[in-house]
Amino acid sequence: MSEVKQKANLAKGASKNLVTLTTRQKNYALNIMADALLKHQNQIISANKQDLQIGKENGLSNSLQDRLAINSARIESMSEGLRQIVNLNDPIGEQLEEINRPNGLLIRKIRVPIGVIGMIYEARPNVTVDAAGLSIKTGNAIVLRGGSSALNSNQKIVKVLREALSTTDVPVEAIQLIDDPNRSSVNEMLKLNGLLDVVIPRGGASLIQNVVQNATVPVIETGSGICHTYIDKYAQPEMAGSIAFNAKVQRPSVCNAMETLLIHENFAKEHFQSFAEKYREADVQIKGNNMAKKMVPWIEDASDEDYATEYNDYILNVKIVNNIKEVLNHIDTYGTKHSECIVTENEENANQFLQEVDATSVYHNASTRFTDGFEFGFGAEIGISTQKLHARGPMGLPALTSTKYIIHGTGQIK
Amino acid sequence: MSEVKQKANLAKGASKNLVTLTTRQKNYALNIMADALLKHQNQIISANKQDLQIGKENGLSNSLQDRLAINSARIESMSEGLRQIVNLNDPIGEQLEEINRPNGLLIRKIRVPIGVIGMIYEARPNVTVDAAGLSIKTGNAIVLRGGSSALNSNQKIVKVLREALSTTDVPVEAIQLIDDPNRSSVNEMLKLNGLLDVVIPRGGASLIQNVVQNATVPVIETGSGICHTYIDKYAQPEMAGSIAFNAKVQRPSVCNAMETLLIHENFAKEHFQSFAEKYREADVQIKGNNMAKKMVPWIEDASDEDYATEYNDYILNVKIVNNIKEVLNHIDTYGTKHSECIVTENEENANQFLQEVDATSVYHNASTRFTDGFEFGFGAEIGISTQKLHARGPMGLPALTSTKYIIHGTGQIK
Numbered sequence: 001m002s003e004v005k006q007k008a009n010l011a012k013g014a015s016k017n018l019v020t021l022t023t024r025q026k027n028y029a030l031n032i033m034a035d036a037l038l039k040h041q042n043q044i045i046s047a048n049k050q051d052l053q054i055g056k057e058n059g060l061s062n063s064l065q066d067r068l069a070i071n072s073a074r075i076e077s078m079s080e081g082l083r084q085i086v087n088l089n090d091p092i093g094e095q096l097e098e099i100n101r102p103n104g105l106l107i108r109k110i111r112v113p114i115g116v117i118g119m120i121y122e123a124r125p126n127v128t129v130d131a132a133g134l135s136i137k138t139g140n141a142i143v144l145r146g147g148s149s150a151l152n153s154n155q156k157i158v159k160v161l162r163e164a165l166s167t168t169d170v171p172v173e174a175i176q177l178i179d180d181p182n183r184s185s186v187n188e189m190l191k192l193n194g195l196l197d198v199v200i201p202r203g204g205a206s207l208i209q210n211v212v213q214n215a216t217v218p219v220i221e222t223g224s225g226i227c228h229t230y231i232d233k234y235a236q237p238e239m240a241g242s243i244a245f246n247a248k249v250q251r252p253s254v255c256n257a258m259e260t261l262l263i264h265e266n267f268a269k270e271h272f273q274s275f276a277e278k279y280r281e282a283d284v285q286i287k288g289n290n291m292a293k294k295m296v297p298w299i300e301d302a303s304d305e306d307y308a309t310e311y312n313d314y315i316l317n318v319k320i321v322n323n324i325k326e327v328l329n330h331i332d333t334y335g336t337k338h339s340e341c342i343v344t345e346n347e348e349n350a351n352q353f354l355q356e357v358d359a360t361s362v363y364h365n366a367s368t369r370f371t372d373g374f375e376f377g378f379g380a381e382i383g384i385s386t387q388k389l390h391a392r393g394p395m396g397l398p399a400l401t402s403t404k405y406i407i408h409g410t411g412q413i414k
Numbered sequence: 415m416s417e418v419k420q421k422a423n424l425a426k427g428a429s430k431n432l433v434t435l436t437t438r439q440k441n442y443a444l445n446i447m448a449d450a451l452l453k454h455q456n457q458i459i460s461a462n463k464q465d466l467q468i469g470k471e472n473g474l475s476n477s478l479q480d481r482l483a484i485n486s487a488r489i490e491s492m493s494e495g496l497r498q499i500v501n502l503n504d505p506i507g508e509q510l511e512e513i514n515r516p517n518g519l520l521i522r523k524i525r526v527p528i529g530v531i532g533m534i535y536e537a538r539p540n541v542t543v544d545a546a547g548l549s550i551k552t553g554n555a556i557v558l559r560g561g562s563s564a565l566n567s568n569q570k571i572v573k574v575l576r577e578a579l580s581t582t583d584v585p586v587e588a589i590q591l592i593d594d595p596n597r598s599s600v601n602e603m604l605k606l607n608g609l610l611d612v613v614i615p616r617g618g619a620s621l622i623q624n625v626v627q628n629a630t631v632p633v634i635e636t637g638s639g640i641c642h643t644y645i646d647k648y649a650q651p652e653m654a655g656s657i658a659f660n661a662k663v664q665r666p667s668v669c670n671a672m673e674t675l676l677i678h679e680n681f682a683k684e685h686f687q688s689f690a691e692k693y694r695e696a697d698v699q700i701k702g703n704n705m706a707k708k709m710v711p712w713i714e715d716a717s718d719e720d721y722a723t724e725y726n727d728y729i730l731n732v733k734i735v736n737n738i739k740e741v742l743n744h745i746d747t748y749g750t751k752h753s754e755c756i757v758t759e760n761e762e763n764a765n766q767f768l769q770e771v772d773a774t775s776v777y778h779n780a781s782t783r784f785t786d787g788f789e790f791g792f793g794a795e796i797g798i799s800t801q802k803l804h805a806r807g808p809m810g811l812p813a814l815t816s817t818k819y820i821i822h823g824t825g826q827i828k
Binding site for chain 2: 016019020099101105107112114115193197198212213216218219220236239242243245246247250332354355356358359360361362363364365366367369370371375376377387388389390392393402403404405406407408409410411412413414
């Protein structure tokens, strides 16, 4: 039996056990895991050094090296993340509906674990800890397949976490890590219907596309974000400037940052020049449509491809538009249904935008940067779903649950 | 552009319009559709006669001919089904959560349409009407791909429904029927990411497996049912007999009928012989394990394959067991996670069964035959989901919705 299949089988076995655990038992294990990370941090950091060394030899970029690096502060933050999960409400067992039928049947809809989660992700080793913690809290077993560049770090982290579990009621086999760094192990996971109940990809567009294209196991797609901000004719200029600047500049590398700014012509005439200057001071490169270029001659041409690009960088498309219809069409054509914002004091335009724009999160007068589990008050997230089924937007603990109908009868027959 | 792609595009266009409709506009259209079916019933029945004629020539079985046949009573029932959908609450716009953040952001989670639903199904033409009605009520456009044996009937029904829509605010293009009877049109639908938001297969195991194996569009799997009833040592004999008989005999052809009866040895010793007699009187063929055969010599051998078969017929497997652990293992091995029942007066055993059996619907002291949208009080169902994500069990209107976060700010930035 292949490594992937063998570990998925062990995870499935563990998941049967996890279903029966109480919140207290799960929280106890999470705290022990948090302690163990701190206690064994030197081992983890030294395994991480190996990964960094290999990364340097293979020419891993500085920013990827930074994402990969683990130090004492990062271990502390992983450990603290587990303790925060302890403090979250346990969704398992929660009753979502209670139906009393005329024939006397009592039907209750209850939250239950999904079963076994497959997680496919890239370089950041903190995902290993977060995903394991969120899974255990929700009574799920997890099969982790991290990026090969973090293999040593992930192996050590998982070893530490599993050793911690061995002293608790949570089965050690609830956490599985795939050691095989070949792509074939990913592709094998994608076809494990009956063993994996869901696969969650987290990473770049090509990783996610591979999963979506090849999985026969259900997928929760976490996606890229080509996010827009629309400054309406009726926007308050100061607010508009502040939101548009924040959405691009505060942290351009993340999925909820803005890539394209749409501005109503009337507003742009008065304010776009000063906005552009402010972006220039922050070293933001601007590309624009003809109307934008007429107003600010130094900006470059924006192509269709630019509008369809998630820069994750200090680059911004600006399109001056004549009406909200144009805005809706643009977002429909180029958006990735992640986070979209309208800045306006006009309620009618706001409502039209909020209703007709199809995205996980639509904002009126606030920066798209807030689309995030912590900012929404969920406490932790396993990713941001950009698909329409099961979960949409930041995924907290309930996104890692399924449901089941429990029917209490007194001998009813049909 | 292929027929499938062209029609999916039209549906996507219509879906943008559907998002903006009020409940009143949708209900008006549903009533007009219901009227139109009655008014044009002769056309529909005569198109159906063509299908039946072709079916006979192609050797379509009597039971399939019966499923395919449309008469005046069946049209009335389709029409009545649409009016029942009118009376259901419209889930669209429903607020599921309201979060007030310390920074003043108001975050609301709202039910929205999924967008465009692809429906792939077999012979029964009433599914055409039900699926169209449920989709419109939930603001979704639908692309229907019915079985080729019902093509003439479906074409006429869809023509009538679309003509009805042309006098309403619901766009005609909200209902699309794929005319191409080749399997390639199904396979094309399965890859239409970006146009179809979900595919729902309804039909036999091979249809569903084809969809699950080949779709890159998210799927809601509606499944087969290998359902079990377990009669515990502590079962009330009369209740146990009545539930076990009903679950098998009342309508064996449906997915929530029982295929395998598990009986605790102690109970079986006293009662299995009389149960077996009752089944024999109802022409139910019984296959059993060794212990069962010892008690009732005339029953046949049950193989592993039998336990894994959805008979949908007057055939029953009986397995005598020694303890509940054996029951849980058997259901885990052979069940399809559809509907499972324990009959017992012992609360502890009941609770263990209800918690540990992994299925859409788990019953204590009631027949599995109740797993059904109408019986659960949902009023109508688009199918019974046997997967863990998005929707599980009978799917009413909320299963055809997605959600969206609407965030109201006053200039918040991060």
